[in-house]
Amino acid sequence: MTRLRSALIPLALTLTAFTALPQQAVAAPPRPVPSVAAATPDGRPASSCARPVRGAAVNPRLTSLFTAYGNDNSRVDDWTGADGTYSLRLPSGRELWIFSDTFLGRVNPDGSRPPVVGEGGDTVFLNNSFAVERNGRLSTIHDGTPAEPTAVMPPRDRDHWYWAGDATLARGVVEVTYQEYERFGTGAWDWRWHRNVVARFAPDRLQRPISVHPLPSGRGVAWGSGILEDSGHTYVYGVEDHGSPKYMHVARVKGSSLLGSWEYLKADGTWSADEADSARVMSGVANEYSVTKVGGGYVLITHDTTEALSARIVAYFSCSPAGPFTGKQHVYTTPETGGNIFTYNAHAHPQLSGDRLVVSYNVNSFVNTDHYRDVSIYRPRFLDVTFG
16 A cells, blocks of 8 residues: 555644654744733733633534535546545635545445555545535546546655645635645655645636745744634644644735735744744644634634544634634544544634534544545544534
8 A cells, every 4th residue: 555655644643643744954943932822912811702612513514515425426536535624715606625635436335445546446546636516516626637637736756745734815816725745765654744835726727726836934834724814914824743742833924815925923922024933822733723713703723632642622712813822622522533543633614604613624544444444434524613
């Protein structure tokens, strides 16, 4: 299982709380921030914007939508499972679903899938893909051909690949963040995060990017864990991944495009144009998380990485999109977790939310063959979260 073992399972492991992504030799840990948990930039206590979590329940529409679509064999070059699960509302009103590692192909009558191409089966495995939802119906977006699908964000060679981050819409152009990873040896763990980029896509031609641009990558922070547009800025959230702990970082750019000039949240709560000043805002976030405006404050949704292999999704609150985030509350315990199965990377989808915040999380297994035995494992789950 060479290709699958070198991509899917290492991704799963590095998203847990105990295994660190190897950092570049040039990456120096930013300075810790003992002061950011005290008060917001306007002087209000961070706890003043906390709201009680009233409950969380399965979102039946989205959960059943992806279950039915993944099991449908009317096409055999489309989505049967993936992780990542970011989303963005397109100008047409369609919903763009953004995935990292993706299975394409057919599902057997017993709920299994054939092995991947190269291992005796015909399942295609890509490191990234899209799906588009329109009027409650999904369609898969990939490059290449139906017979030979390829990723929407193509690698530069066999030793590199891209996993997706969050996305934004900039003057009608889709901007998706990606983290590029690279292999540097022959061992199973001889790979590492390399850099951040943003790929720009035309909304009516999503099979391949119009252009790809480098993003700040000099301090070992994987940017694009989450994105939030607020008060004339686009906030970009990142993770400095040491396995345990994982640290939150915050940057922002004026306007809606990520191609503008970035500034970084410093330890004293001010902003700097120097990436070296980017501060550790807090620990305990996952590689993917979200910050969403809810009422008069902001809620951070994340898997709890203060615990190894945690099944807990938690929320933190702030009066500012830059934090500090305090008032940790339990949101949901994922029932899938146990044995070989683990869950990870919960985050919100605000454009799908009304009086309830829609949250997704990913499900995976430490055993490669589980993904062939049971297609339901490697698919997103969705929740409706309510606040008081």
